[in-house]
Amino acid sequence: MRVSGTLGDLNDMPPKSGSPTDAADRATIQDVAKAASVSVSSVSNYMNNRFHRLGTETRTRIAMAIAELDFRPNQAARQLKTGKARVIALVVPSIVNPFNGQMVFSIEQAAVKAGYRVHLCNTMRDPKLEKEFLDNLAAVGVADLITIAPLNTRRGYYSAWSDLSIVAVDANRLDLKLARLDTVNLDHEAAIGMAVEHLFALGHRRIAYVTDPLITHSRVMRLSGFKKAMKDHELDDSQAVVLERHQSALDVADAQMVEVGRDAASDVAALSPRPTAIIAFNDMIALGLLATFRSAGIAVPKDMSIIGVDDAWISQLSFPALTTIRQPIEAMASAAVERVLKPNAAPANAGSDTIFLPELVIRDTCAKPQEDAATHVRKRHLE
Amino acid sequence: MRVSGTLGDLNDMPPKSGSPTDAADRATIQDVAKAASVSVSSVSNYMNNRFHRLGTETRTRIAMAIAELDFRPNQAARQLKTGKARVIALVVPSIVNPFNGQMVFSIEQAAVKAGYRVHLCNTMRDPKLEKEFLDNLAAVGVADLITIAPLNTRRGYYSAWSDLSIVAVDANRLDLKLARLDTVNLDHEAAIGMAVEHLFALGHRRIAYVTDPLITHSRVMRLSGFKKAMKDHELDDSQAVVLERHQSALDVADAQMVEVGRDAASDVAALSPRPTAIIAFNDMIALGLLATFRSAGIAVPKDMSIIGVDDAWISQLSFPALTTIRQPIEAMASAAVERVLKPNAAPANAGSDTIFLPELVIRDTCAKPQEDAATHVRKRHLE
DNA sequence: TACAGTTGGTAAAACGATACACCTGATATT
DNA sequence: AATATCAGGTGTATCGTTTTACCAACTGTA
Secondary structure, rough: OOOOOOOOHHOOOOOOOOOOOHHOOOOHHHHHHHHHOOOOHHHHHOOOOOHHHOOOHHHHHHHHHHHHHHHOOOOOOHHHHHOOEEEEEEEEEOOOOHHHHHOOOOOOOHHHOOOEEEEEEEOOOHHHHHHHHHHHHHOOOOEEEEEEEOOOOOHHHHHHHHHOOEEOOOOOOOHHHHEEEEEEEEEEHHHHHHHHHHHHHHHHOOOOEEEEOOHHHHHHHHHHHHHHHHHHOOOOOOOEEEOOOOOOOOOOOHHHHHHHHHHHHHHHHOOOOOOOOOOOOOOHHHHHHHHHHHHHOOOOOOOOOEEEEEHHHHHHHHHOOHHHHHOOOOHHHEEEHHHHHOOOOOOOOOOOOEOOEEEEEEOOOOOOOOOOOHHHHHOOOOO | OOOOOHHHOOOOOOOOOOOOOOOHOOHHHHHHHHHOOOOOOOOOHHOOOOHOOOHHHHHHHHHHHHHOOOOOOHHHHHHHHOOOOOEEEEEEOOOOOHHHHHHHHHHOOOOHHHHOOOEEEEEOOOOHHHHHHHHHHHHOOOOOEEEEEOOOOOHHHHHHOOOOOEEEEOHHHHHOOOOOOOEEEEEEHHHHHHHHHHOOOOOOOOOOEEEEOOOEEEHHHHHHHHHHHHHHHOOOOOOEEEEEOOOOOOOOOOOOHHHHHHHHHHHHHHHOOOOOOEEEEHHHHHHHHHHHHHHHHOOOOOOEEEEEEEHHHHHHOOOOOEEEEEEEEEHHHHHHHHHHOOOOOOOOOOOOOEEEEEEEEEEOOOOOOOOOOOOOOHHOOOO
């Protein structure tokens, strides 16, 4: 009798209870064929689910032999023959960025579920590193690639590896200019729209937007989303702060992202009239803003409301806990894996775009703007 | 004319300037041999750096042919023949934990530098997932494994895959009971020793220690380090709080780790006499403590000093910024890669232990204890 | 009966690199 | 002079699959 689900029984879960299973003595397809008294071809057919070529008799014999010998096809051999590996290459600026980390994590989970393994490449946005990685892909037989937040300035870059099945998360098909490309995105404009709407509903009228340079699709779209949403509410969208610093491609931990927030804080505080709320491009920048305002004695949310985007898991840790717009990471990861593995329906497929809807997560960094902004009180009449 | 080194030229860095380099038409070793008018054996020797078998003449001819054809050996074929893949399997509870994320990142960088790729497996400490992953390793020809913070309750677990070259980061050789195993560790006891010393020097005498259940080597050692260091200073070590909750093996984001901190906060505050400082097992717990004290109105570091371990990069973001004990992540990652790739010197090698020294990072969460702390603070309640 | 079609099965040639065994001259050793 | 050693190089079996071509029975039909 076996109690399952407890931590305790991890101990007695020795992998192969019987014989030692060193790689040295792994069974081959030949062994299986011999044991089942059939040809290797039949075993191969069995392994590839071509059951219509098999009689029920042989089928069960093969199944038994496989179970008996604990046969697992040698992937190297299979791959050498077919040219394809059950591996998804995952290109990401850096998993140290908590949002990317979560995305990579979820993609890995989805890939495993689909029977694929994952090759990780942290490029640091270093083109040399990325190129080297991509060049190696063919040599390893990898045909499926998911890239996260590639630079939007590299039109046609990936076309050199046109034999890959490519899915880009956080990217624009037009930016990458690639014949067959699927994208998976958040509805970035809607996301910022929700942020603006939330602040507007709280009574804010002077809203700033902070972003670092527009090097990715999401950065471009969120800014344009800000402008649109502000126009829709007939508000002044001129308080958009685009920091031009921090170009560093070698951004290890996105700690610099936080620096962006730090730097932006003074810029925003200097704006006149001072905004009552800030929307940050993402949570990292929002946290940077938050930390800086705090040490400068500007109370959040009393003196200033802040809202981020992503809902990276650390956002719940800040004080006050960060209000933010959530990306449905798991769903996006699953979609990316699904799309990259889907046999391209039409041969000259133009590619697809999958867009996910964001969700407002209300925590503690947004509040009604303070009345006592003396100079502007006059403006407020009945509304 | 080409300007290099600037960010601007990322755009015009088309990988293969000349012919399209689809996987379809990649050059094989045979093509190279033909082009250089030598035998395939010689090319193979060249590729494997067996230059002593080659004359300078042939050597340059081969080099030229390789460059000309942009030859890259097919890894699948190589692997099929040799049985070994240039891949390191990386088993980790979850990269969403920022410390693990940094460790995985650094290991990946080190592996790439050594010409290896990295297979990622987030096990969530789920033995089923891990077993499946490990079982597949042989089929893919992977022979090198780095595992991070494995459970210390699984003696002999890895012996089923004894053909692997295994390095464990944050683990005890004796715990895993594996014949040939190298470990890479922080000197955990010294780390806590430094924390105690730092607090002692500031004048603290009542110091608490908070940890979640002792399921890994580091957790065990840090606690014992705490007890030793306290004894060395002739202090009372009875204020060690081992939380028995949060056993969940399915710890997605180590957000739960923060929960541990949250829960511990009330336990610690209830201690009598109340400690003036807390050492947390790691930064995540420290941040949880910090956040909870803050919302309870207990000022850090005025009323309570807090110190963590790891120096995960987010620790600099908290307010006040967290004082902590740094692990030299890059160095540890390099060591792990180096050790796993090192051909085992002695055949019946007993394995090696590589231990790194921690470093105190002083930020803003530790201060001198308040003299009147006991009476002053007691009025306030934790909810 | 003879023919095509289907069903269930096999033999053997690849895939691309490695490594073993072997070969040929030249030089060194006795 | 005979032999050993060595540097430089080649031919080819082999790794474990997949896949193509082929075959032998059956079945039903004209």
